[in-house]
Amino acid sequence: MKKRYIFIIAAMFFVFTGCDSGDGDPTEESIVKVTANEEEEITTSPTVTEEDPVAVVQSSDVLRGEWMYVHSGEIVYIDENFDADITQIDDRLISVEKDSKTYHMIRRGIDTTSVSGSLYEESSITASPSLRAQNRIGNINVILQHITDENNKKEEDLDATGDFDFSNVKSGTYTLKATTDTNLSVETEVDVYGEEVSLGSFKLVGDDGYNFKTEFIIDNSDNGYFYGTMKTYTGKLVVNNIGSKKGTGLNYTFKTDDGFVADFSNEIVLGTVEAGSSIEIPFSITFNILNVTTHTVPVDVIIRDANANEWSDTVFFHVFQTPLDINIATKESNIKGYIIIPGHDLVQIDTSNASVKIPYREGKQYYIVLSNPNIDNETPYSIGVDVPSLNFDTFQDTSAHEPNGKESDAKTLMLGDSIISYLHEGDIDYFIVDMSSDADVGSFSPPQIPFR
Amino acid sequence: MQASSYSRFANLEILNEDIIFNQTTHVVDTLYTSGTLYNEMYKNSDTLTHVNYLNSDYNYFVVTEGINFIALPNANNLNISTIATAFNSNVSTVWTYDNGWSGYSNLPDRQEKLNEYNLSTISDISVGEGIIIYSLTEQTLKFPKGDSYSIKDLSIVENLSIGWHLLGTNRSVSVADIQALNSNIVSFWAYNAAEWLATADEGEFLHSIEKREISILETIPSNSAFWVYVK
Numbered sequence: 051m052k053k054r055y056i057f058i059i060a061a062m063f064f065v066f067t068g069c070d071s072g073d074g075d076p077t078e079e080s081i082v083k084v085t086a087n088e089e090e091e092i093t094t095s096p097t098v099t100e101e102d103p104v105a106v107v108q109s110s111d112v113l114r115g116e117w118m119y120v121h122s123g124e125i126v127y128i129d130e131n132f133d134a135d136i137t138q139i140d141d142r143l144i145s146v147e148k149d150s151k152t153y154h155m156i157r158r159g160i161d162t163t164s165v166s167g168s169l170y171e172e173s174s175i176t177a178s179p180s181l182r183a184q185n186r187i188g189n190i191n192v193i194l195q196h197i198t199d200e201n202n203k204k205e206e207d208l209d210a211t212g213d214f215d216f217s218n219v220k221s222g223t224y225t226l227k228a229t230t231d232t233n234l235s236v237e238t239e240v241d242v243y244g245e246e247v248s249l250g251s252f253k254l255v256g257d258d259g260y261n262f263k264t265e266f267i268i269d270n271s272d273n274g275y276f277y278g279t280m281k282t283y284t285g286k287l288v289v290n291n292i293g294s295k296k297g298t299g300l301n302y303t304f305k306t307d308d309g310f311v312a313d314f315s316n317e318i319v320l321g322t323v324e325a326g327s328s329i330e331i332p333f334s335i336t337f338n339i340l341n342v343t344t345h346t347v348p349v350d351v352i353i354r355d356a357n358a359n360e361w362s363d364t365v366f367f368h369v370f371q372t373p374l375d376i377n378i379a380t381k382e383s384n385i386k387g388y389i390i391i392p393g394h395d396l397v398q399i400d401t402s403n404a405s406v407k408i409p410y411r412e413g414k415q416y417y418i419v420l421s422n423p424n425i426d427n428e429t430p431y432s433i434g435v436d437v438p439s440l441n442f443d444t445f446q447d448t449s450a451h452e453p454n455g456k457e458s459d460a461k462t463l464m465l466g467d468s469i470i471s472y473l474h475e476g477d478i479d480y481f482i483v484d485m486s487s488d489a490d491v492g493s494f495s496p497p498q499i500p501f502r
Numbered sequence: 503m504q505a506s507s508y509s510r511f512a513n514l515e516i517l518n519e520d521i522i523f524n525q526t527t528h529v530v531d532t533l534y535t536s537g538t539l540y541n542e543m544y545k546n547s548d549t550l551t552h553v554n555y556l557n558s559d560y561n562y563f564v565v566t567e568g569i570n571f572i573a574l575p576n577a578n579n580l581n582i583s584t585i586a587t588a589f590n591s592n593v594s595t596v597w598t599y600d601n602g603w604s605g606y607s608n609l610p611d612r613q614e615k616l617n618e619y620n621l622s623t624i625s626d627i628s629v630g631e632g633i634i635i636y637s638l639t640e641q642t643l644k645f646p647k648g649d650s651y652s653i654k655d656l657s658i659v660e661n662l663s664i665g666w667h668l669l670g671t672n673r674s675v676s677v678a679d680i681q682a683l684n685s686n687i688v689s690f691w692a693y694n695a696a697e698w699l700a701t702a703d704e705g706e707f708l709h710s711i712e713k714r715e716i717s718i719l720e721t722i723p724s725n726s727a728f729w730v731y732v733k
Binding site: 279280307312313336339372494495496497501 | 634636668
């Protein structure tokens with residue numbers, strides 16, 4: 051019999067929830083209790099039926115992936131090796147019992163990310179500054195392999211365009227490996243977070259070749275987001291030598307003619323980069339006022355060495371038009387949780403009084419999830435969506451907005467709403483920030499030139 | 503006191519040929535005069551020396567490196583040949599807007615990109631139109647000379663359709679003066695020295711402007727383009 055390792059083996063039974071802490075009214079709807087074990091043999095149907103309350107559930111791809119403790123931000127990867135009792139509350143929320151306390155975890159990311167990029171070979175690069183015009187090759191095998199989970203893998207044989215496009219990728223860090231039958235290859239780690247990820251260009255080189263990949267680090271982004279408000283973002287473009295040979299006498303050219311870029315400048319940094327090392331090039335970029343809710347700005351990177359060899363890549367900046375302020379205040383102690391942005395980017399909340407900037411995305415829904423495993427941290431709190439939070443002078447309704455302990459029970463907040471609620475021990479509170487507004491975005495700010 | 507035998511001017515404009523220099527004169531910055539006078543009398547003069555020369559048969563103004571919102575500096579429309587002269591190859595792109603963008607460039611790769619984006623090419627620019635250029639350097643642009651004008655005297659503002667319009671004015675004009683001509687204009691935007699300025703008369707727009715800490719626009723400067731949104 052084929053032996054398979056899975057991580058979710060469960061007896062199907064009902065756990066009843068009343069309030070949000072997982073104990074209470076037995077008339078509430080059921081949730082699935084699952085247990086993660088290692089090296090269990092699966093012999094039964096993957097379906098779960100109420101008629102068979104002890105049926106084994108094979109759902110290895112349901113919970114597989116990165117999860118995060120809501121109260122602490124600790125990230126764990128759930129796979130065959132995860133050893134704890136898990137209660138699945140909904141698709142994106144689970145809880146774990148430890149030391150008689152209930153800890154909630156939310157999925158970090160999604161399992162439906164689209165990942166794209168392109169490959170080119172040593173001899174195909176041209177002198178053209180436009181990376182999108184460069185020649186590409188095909189007949190390549192591309193593998194996207196999660197760095198710790200051998201069962202989380204995507205593979206594709208490319209056509210002649212050299213473009214790859216994986217769908218339904220789980221968020222996480224992967225090794226991208228591409229090889230040709232002519233012994234050209236590239237292998238490097240890539241991060242996959244968000245709904246659509248453009249990885250840029252990868253050069254295929256021989257075994258004795260050297261190779262580069264570019265990424266950027268921003269010093270002053272707003273929770274990792276960029277806004278078209280004429281704010282100047284500063285940071286470093288990091289050129290990683292991902293080959294096996296040092297790059298000698300390297301120089302760099304950065305180009306963008308995007309009409310939404312008001313200014314781009316970089317310092318000139320020259321020098322040799324050893325294999326496995328990187329070089330940081332300080333830069334600044336200012337995005338113009340946007341007349342659309344979001345826009346992606348490509349910046350082309352061309353790397354040349356002292357022997358006139360050339361590499362090219364593109365880094366992408368996803369820019370948003372409008373920052374919204376989520377204003378949060380508490381009465382007693384810090385409140386902990388996350389704002390979940392479509393694509394499951396997470397913005398952490400750990401505050402007694404703060405304003406958190408998130409991007410306005412028309413027609414989208416954001417989630418706010420707050421969790422408290424400790425009696426010491428019970429507190430009233432207030433949330434204002436782009437308006438100030440409320441004061442607690444007369445608040446005493448500790449059941450306000452309950453039940454809201456899972457996504458399907460989340461209370462909806464519209465732009466301009468402000469509420470007060472209470473987070474008790476073992477509680478988890480869900481809110482939806484609904485951006486299905488009829489705001490006429492196009493009439494707020496003027497059109498920007500198509501290119502420079 | 504003994505008269506000086508040497509004169510210096512920062513800038514000097516000579517309007518007619520009656521001007522006689524009977525002592526050594528030096529123009530530290532720019533000498534302005536007609537092409538005819540310059541070639542006949544001053545180009546190789548020993549008594550009047552200069553650093554720069556500009557032909558006073560033209561209007562000039564300085565643009566900075568990067569994006570510039572400009573207007574025609576006088577009441578002469580530009581045709582395709584004067585556009586090509588006015589916007590040299592140090593201007594990457596020239597843009598006008600009439601319910602969509604039209605572009606112009608002397609650079610082959612930019613022309614290619616205009617085709618790639620299916621954008622129409624500018625064939626003429628009329629007085630009152632706003633112009634956005636991307637200049638590759640700080641430079642002085644030269645336009646055929648003509649009379650000055652103000653956008654508020656052109657009967658353009660009164661007849662604007664719904665939507666965005668990119669306008670231009672040679673003489674400075676206040677936002678209030680333009681608004682008085684067309685009460686359907688609900689927001690104004692200008693771009694100067696890498697900074698946006700804007701104003702609006704509706705709460706929602708004004709809130710958006712204030713939230714981004716955009717400076718409030720009160721006056722459209724001379725020789726500049728600006729956006730209006732008509733509701």
